[in-house]
Amino acid sequence: MAEFRGDVSIVLGGAAGQGIQTVEEILTHALKRSGYHVYANKGYMSRVRGGINTTEIRVSSKPVRAFVKRIDILVPFKQGVLSWVENRLSETTVVLGERENVEETFLDKVNLVEVPLTKMALETGSQLYLNTTAAGLIVGLFHGDFEAVEEHIRKRFESKGENVVKKNIEAAKKGYDLGVKLCEEGTIAVDVQRDEKAAGDVLLTGTEAVGIGALAGGMNFLSFYPMSPSTGVSTFAAQKAEEFEIVVEQVEDEISAINMALGAWYAGARAMVSTSGGGFALMSEALSLAGMAENPVVIHLAQRPGPATGLPTRTMQGDLNLVLYAGHGDFPRIILTPGSLEEAFYLTAEAFNLADRYQVPVIILTDQYFVDTYYNLPAPDVSKVMFERHIVEAKPGYRRYELTEDGISPRAIPGYGEEVVIANGNEHDEWGDITEDAELTIKMQEKRAVKKLETIKRNAPLPKLIGKENAEYLVVSWGSTFHVVEEALEKLGSEKVAHLHFSWVYPLNPETKKFFEGRKVIVVENNVTGQFADLLWKELGVKADHRVLKYDGRPFSVEEVLDALKGVVE
C-alpha cells in the first residue's frame, strides 16, 4: 500500500491542449476550499499542441510554497510523461492512470494504480469529461469537500450552459467516488490534516500578484507587446481594464510600448510595461531616455533563459545584469525582486511611488517560475498600500530640472499650472533646453548619477535576515528562490546557517554590508555565472565563498538546494 503523510506532491503530465490546466485549477481550488494548503507550478513547452506539459501540485497540512523534485503521485495523460520526469520518480511514486499512458519500459518498474479515466468519461457521455473526472479523483483521495468541486465547476463552465455544468459535476463525482474507494480499499493512504485557515485564504498566481499590485499602486496605463512569460500580467490588466477604467494597449513593438509609457508618465499617468528579456533589450534606448529626461517608468520583466530566444517557456534568473546595465550613459534605476506573492503585491504597488518619488525606471524582476507559481496565502492587507503623489503645479518660472541637494527636481506635468514643462533627452539646462555647457553638463551628470543615486541608496530598505545574526553561514537568495531556500533551510535545521533574502537588489544600501561581516557566504542563483554574487562583490566588496547555481531552465527544487547546502556546511 502506498502511503502519503502531511505533504503530498502530485504531478499531472499531458500534451499542450489536453486540458491538464483544467484539472489543476479544479483540484487546487477545491482542496484549498476544503482546508488544505496547496501549491502549484507548471513547466510547459513552447507550443500550442502536443509535447509534454507538467504541473506540480503540493497538498499539505501546513503552508508549502516551493518546488520539490519528489513525485508522490503521477497522473500521466499520454505516453512519454514518465520518461520526461524519470529522474523525479522513486520507488514510492504511485502512477495513477491508464495503462496505455505508461511506456512499455516502465510497466514493470513503477507502482501503477490503474484507473479507467477514459472509460469513466465516456460513460458520462464524452471523452471531454476526462479532465473533470481526474480532478474529482484526486480530490477524492484527500476526502476533500465535493461541494467545493461542484462550486468551482459551476463557476468555470457556467457560460457553457447548465447541461455542461451538470455533466462535468457528474464526471467529477464519478472520479471522486473512485478516489474515496481507492483509500477505503487500502490501495492508497493519504493522511493530510486540514487547516481551517487555508480555507479562508486567497489562491493567487505570481502573475496575479504583480497585476493586482500594480492596480493597487494606481497603475492606470499599460502598453505591451506579448512575450512569454510576461504576457500574463498584460492579459490580467486587459481583463481588468474596464472595471478599473484604465488604458491597456497592445502595441506594435516593445519600443513603442515603453515610449508610450514614458509619454504617459510625462503627462502624469502611472504607467507600466510588461515584457521579457528580448523585449526589454529593445527598450534599452528608451530606458536611457527615462534616465536622462528623469521620466519615471515601471517595468515588469519576467525572465526566461536566454540568450536570444533561449528557452521561451522556461525559467532563469539570467537578466539581472541586463537590467543593471541596460541603457547608454550613467543613470540610476531601482530593481525589485519579490520572493513571495505578498512581496510581489506590495512591492509592485510601491514601485509606482518609487518611480514617482525618484523619477527613475523601476524594474520589477520576476521569472517564469515566479509568475506561474501559485499557492494559498492570507489576503494581502490593502490598507497597507500607501499612495504617494509627487507631482507639483507648474507655477510661473518653473524649472523642470532644478538643481537640488538630493538630486531630485520637483516634477510638474503639462496641463497642471500655467507654466510649461520641458523634458529633454539631450543634455539640458534647468529649464529643459539643450545645453553643451561643460560646467552644466558636470552638474547634471552628478545630479542624476551621483546625488540622486545616493539619495535612493540611503533610503533603500535592507534585506531580510531569517535566522541568527551571528550564524557561521549566510545563504543569500534574491527573487524567486526565496521559498525554496527557506524550505531547504527548515529541512536542514542547522543553527549554523542563516538566510538573507534580497527583494531590493539595486541600488544596495551601504549598510547591507554589515550582514556579511564574519560570515561564510553562499549565494543561490538560478543562472550560470552568479550575477548577484558578482553584484555583491562590485557594490559591497562581499565575496561569495560558494555559489549554488542551476541553469537547466528549471527552477531549483528543495532537495537540490538542501543537497548543495549540506555539501557546503556538513
Add this chain to the structure above:
Amino acid sequence: MNVQLSTGGELFEPRRPGSKDIAWCPGCGNFGIRNILISALAELGLKPSEVAIISGIGQAAKMPHYINANGYHTLHGRAIPIATGVKASNPELTVIAEGGDGDMYAEGGNHLLHAIRRNPDITVLIHDNQVYGLTKGQASPTTMKGMKTPTQPWGVFEEPFNPVALAVALDASFVARTFMGYFKESVEVIKQAIRHRGLAIVDILHPCVSFNKVNTYAWYREHTYWMDDHDPHDREAAFRRALESDPLPLGVFYINEKPSFEEEVPAYRWDKTPLWQREPKLNLVERFFETKS
C-alpha cells in the same frame, strides 16, 4: 524670425535662456514652420500650457526649445508613441508629434503605420526637406531618385517614400501636404489638422538650404499646386492625387471621421478625468481578493 505672427502669437514666444541660441541655419525652412505653427496655435485660441509638442531627434525636432509650449524632445523616431501616451493620459491637452522625414518615415516608420491604425487624436507634423540635415546631407526616405549625396555618391536608387499615398492607403483619419513657403495656406491646413479629431498627418515640404541643392524654395513653388477642386472625403480621388508627383498637389487630401484611440479605450468611457488626477481604486482591489478565496 522676422515674419509677422498672427495675433496672440507672442504668447508662444519662449523667454527661457536656452531658447535664444537657435541651431537652424539662416534661411532654413524650419523658421517658417515655427511661425506657421505659432500662428495656428494662436488663431485656435490655445494657451501654451494646453499644448504639448513631442519631438523626435533632428533639426526639426528642436522645435520645443524655440516655442513656448509644453515640450518633450525625445528619441529619434519615437515621438509618435510618446505623443500617443501623453494624449491618452490627458485628452484635454492638444498634442503635436513633430519631426523630420528621417525621424518619422525612417526610424519611426513602424510607429507611423500603427498610429494610423490606432488613431490617437494627435497631429503629426513632418518637416519634409527630402534630405538629412543634422547628420549632414545623407539621403532621407523622401530624397528624389538620382540625387547624389556623400553616402550615395552614385545617386539615390531607392524609390522615394510617398507618405501621402501610404496614409490614404491605410485609411488614415486626416492627410494633408503643404509647402511652408505658403504661410497663410499652411496656417489654415495646420489649424484644420489640429482641430481634426483623430490622427492628423501633415507632410510639410521645406527646403534645406545647406544640404539639398535640388529642392529649393523656387523648386517647390514650381513643382507644387493647390488642390482647389478636390473632395477630401473621396478616398479614391485622394489616392489618385496622392500618386501625382510633378507637380505635387498641396492641401487636404483625405478626411475620414472615425473614433479616436482615447474614445475607444476603457479609461474614459464613463469618466473623463485625466489620469493624473485619479487615485488607486483600492475598493476594487479588495473585491478582487474576495473573488480569489
